[in-house]
Each structure stands twice: as structure tokens, then as C-alpha cells.
């Protein structure tokens with residue numbers, strides 16, 4: 001302040017000299033101006049003090065300085081979970097930053113995740129809005145993008161009790177066993193000709209068959225690799241969704257620019273994608289309704305989720321948009337996630353041949369070679385289960401989960417999180433935190449043998465399915481489906497790498513899209529371990545094409 005006054009005095013003297021040389025000095029006006037400046041300075045000083053004490057009260061978590069308008073959007077790279085983990089080593093486990101003009105909070109360790117998903121679970125249980133979310137949720141009528149209201153709870157309950165409870169899973173066990181057989185037959189064909197197998201593709205086709213038959217009684221892929229025209233348009237739709245989910249829409253981050261629609265996102269999403277989704281799902285609903293009218297399939301004889309959803313009556317009945325939103329959610333949330341997890345697991349197994357041999361020995365001793373491994377065998381395969389847990393720790397399919405959102409200001413770990421913040425849980429960083437995991441980047445399933453660490457519940461240092469009221473709805477299916485796929489791959493085939501490649505050449509580079517994919521798809525060569533195994537001779541007629 002003194003420095004400023006001295007400067008002001010000097011400036012005043014110079015100015016006075018100047019002015020007096022030009023015009024007669026108006027001493028009264030000069031004095032008045034000085035008094036006004038002093039009052040302004042006093043008020044400014046008072047305001048600053050009040051503002052900084054307000055900031056003390058509403059302390060924000062630390063984080064990098066945002067650029068005007070774009071925030072940190074120019075700094076974040078293709079693997080945001082890695083970038084956030086890096087920032088956390090400078091700023092600490094809870095970060096606050098802006099993406100565009102929107103506030104983001106990212107939690108990067110188990111303790112902070114527990115605060116958010118347990119202590120403040122309810123406050124952070126909403127979802128932020130986005131143009132893509134609005135379109136694929138049929139206007140927030142679904143489960144994934146819907147805010148946590150009573151209807152969201154009811155929809156979760158309906159799906160969980162139909163598909164994911166032990167009895168729900170039991171009714172679809174046979175169907176999944178057929179899809180395992182389908183997968184094994186596809187690989188067997190490649191093994192006979194020693195061709196290279198695109199592992200993700202075969203797993204994904206089997207998973208899609210499983211999911212679509214659980215949801216609406218249709219398998220699109222046939223073991224002979226053929227697809228009918230409906231199957232083709234379904235695949236095109238999925239490709240479109242994957243492509244759109246990889247695009248960043250500026251209008252979502254800088255709402256002031258939304259009206260300009262600089263990337264033409266509004267047209268692409270609200271018109272083209274919306275139309276494609278409505279065409280596919282609404283015609284599925286109409287087809288199924290027609291089938292019920294002609295075959296009288298209902299009256300307690302529902303055979304898949306769509307049957308059940310359309311059978312709900314009166315107060316419980318659901319609109320077409322809600323049913324379509326749920327089906328779309330489950331196809332999107334439930335296929336790529338499971339397929340990439342199985343692909344990551346096989347990649348790590350091939351990069352570590354001693355793990356391959358140990359797992360194959362375990363499966364051979366429990367299942368033998370006469371029949372294909374079944375879901376009921378999994379409980380007797382602890383090493384295989386450990387491989388799956390280690391994969392979910394090191395390669396969570398959704399490394400930043402699905403964004404949460406608080407609609408009221410929330411106090412968290414001594415900070416105030418402003419209302420309207422998007423919250424990300426860095427599941428990937430938590431699974432690799434050296435504070436909780438020794439040699440965290442090493443793939444070592446043995447760390448889970450004899451351990452009581454659960455995948456959901458109290459252990460916040462391993463949360464691949466997140467936790468709290470929003471935790472993954474499909475978790476009970478994943479923990480049977482992924483080990484089952486893996487067991488079938490290891491029981492039936494020996495795996496080697498294409499000519500000239502060594503285990504240490506397998507890249508573990510990631511690529512983000514709808515899930516966290518391998519940057520380079522895994523290619524391997526399969527050879528049949530027991531060519532005379534009875535289950536390899538005939539493929540059930542059901543899966544030749546349904």
C-alpha cells in the first residue's frame with residue numbers, strides 16, 4: 001500500500017508539473033480525485049480480504065490453472081486416467097480443474113473414493129448431461145444416464161431381479177454355455193488352418209450373441225461367420241455408437257458455444273444417430289409385441305428381458321422409450337467391457353507363459369477333456385479367478401468409471417465441491433496405487449490367492465465396478481462370464497504368438513473409446529489341445545443361426 005501511495009505521489013508530482021505547464025491547476029479537483037482513489041483502494045483491499053476469507057471457507061481442491069474458456073481441454077491427452085494420475089502426484093489425490101467452462105473433480109486414491117462412494121454416495125449419485133448421453137438414453141429414460149430418482153431405482157431393480165440375481169442367472173446358464181461352444185467352434189476352424197485369431201473379435205461376437213439372446217432372444221452371429229441383413233445393420237449401429245463415443249463434443253464442455261454447433265454434432269447425434277437407434281430398437285419392440293399377440297407368449301412365460309418389460313401392466317408399465325433405453329444401456333455397458341477384459345486377460349497370460357501353464361493345469365485337473373468347462377466349475381478354479389481379479393485391477397474396462405454429478409454443493413475431505421461439478425473416480429490409478437499394491441504394474445495373479453479382497457464392497461483399493469448406489473449392475477454376470485470365456489479358451493487351445501513375436505513383444509498400450517481397449521488388438525495362433533474332444537464334433541443347431 002505504501003509503495004503504491006509513493007508511486008501515486010510521484011505520478012501526481014509529474015502530472016502536476018505537466019498539467020501546470022499546460023493549463024492552470026484546479027487544486028480542488030485534484031484533491032477530490034486523490035480522495036476518490038484512496039477510498040477505492042480501501043474498498044478494494046476490504047473486498048479482497050472478504051473474498052480470500054470466503055475462499056478459506058469454500059476451499060476448492062488443488063489443481064492446474066485453467067485457460068480461459070477451454071479450461072484444461074488443451075492439456076488433457078488421449079489417456080485421461082493416466083494424465084490425472086500424473087497430476088495427482090503433484091497436487092494430491094483429489095483434483096479440481098475445468099474442462100471447458102465446467103468444473104471437474106477427480107479422486108485418485110482409495111480413501112477419497114470411499115469418501116465419495118460411501119460417505120457422500122447420495123450427494124454424488126446423479127449424472128452430468130451430454131448430447132450423446134441424451135440420445136443413447138432415449139432422453140434420459142434409461143438407467144445409466146438417468147439421475148438417481150425413484151424410477152431409476154425401480155428400473156435397476158427390475159433388471160437386476162430378472163437378469164443378475166442367482167436365479168435370474170440360472171435361467172440363462174444354458175444359453176451362455178451354447179455361446180461358449182460357438183466361440184470354441186469359431187477358433188477351432190482357425191486352429192485347423194493355423195490362421196491368426198483376432199481374439200477380441202471372436203470373444204466379442206460370442207458375448208454379443210449372449211447379450212442379445214438374454215435381452216431379446218436373438219443371436220446375430222453364426223458359427224460360419226455369416227450375418228443376415230438385420231445382423232449387419234445391428235453391427236453398423238454398434239460401430240456408429242463406438243465412433244461417436246470417441247468424439248469430444250465442444251458444446252458439452254462450453255455451453256456458451258453450444259448454439260454454434262461448431263462440429264455439427266447436433267445434426268450427427270440428434271438426427272442421424274437418434275434415427276438409427278430408434279429404427280433399430282423400436283422395430284425390435286414392435287416385432288416382439290406382434291409375436292406375443294400371435295403366439296400368446298406372455299401370461300407368465302416370459303423368455304427374455306424384453307418379454308418381461310413389455311408384460312408389465314398398469315402402474316408398472318414402461319414406455320417404449322424407457323424399454324429401448326434399457327436395452328441400449330445393457331448392450332452398450334455389457335458387451336465391450338466384458339470382451340476387452342477377456343482380451344486383456346489373455347494378453348497378460350500370453351506375455352507370462354508360466355501363468356498360462358499353471359491355469360491350464362488347474363482347468364485340466366478340475367474339468368478334464370471330455371466336456372467343455374461350465375459355469376458351475378468356476379468355484380473350483382481359484383487360480384483362474386485370481387487371473388480375472390488381477391486383470392480387473394490392472395486393466396479396468398472403464399478406467400474413470402461413468403461420470404457422477406452433484407446437484408448441491410458438497411463438503412469433501414475439507415474442501416467444498418461446488419454444485420454442478422462432474423466427479424470422476426480414477427479406478428485405474430486406484431488399482432495401481434503403490435500405497436496399496438506391491439509392484440503395482442506387474443501382472444501377478446498370485447497376490448489374490450487366499451486373499452479376502454472383494455471386487456465390490458469394503459475394499460476401495462480395488463473397485464473395477466465402482467461402488468455405492470450406482471455400482472455396476474451387470475457385475476454378477478461379469479464374474480461368471482469373463483472367467484468362463486477364459487477357461488474355455490485355455491482348456492481347449494494352446495496359444496502361441498504369430499511368427500517372430502515373443503511374449504515380451506506384446507504391447508500393453510491402451511486406447512480409450514466406449515471402454516479401454518488394447519491399442520493393438522491381440523493376435524494369436526491357436527492349436528487344439530484335444531482334437532478328439534466330443535464337444536468339438538458337433539455344434540448345437542440352436543447356434544448355427546437363430
Ligand code: HEM
Pocket residue numbers: 143144145156329330331333334335337338341396397398401402403464465466467469470471472473474475477478
Ligand atoms: C468387465 C466388465 C464390466 C466392468 C469393468 C463394468 C464397470 C462398470 C462401472 C465402473 C460402472 C460405473 C458405476 C458408477 O457410476 O459408479 C458401471 C455401471 C454400469 N454397468 Fe457395468 N461393467 C462391466 C460390465 C457390465 C455388464 C455385463 C452389464 C450389463 C449387462 C453392465 C451394466 C452396467 C449398468 C447398467 C451400469 C449403470 C448403473 C447405474 O447408472 O445405476 N456392466 N459398470
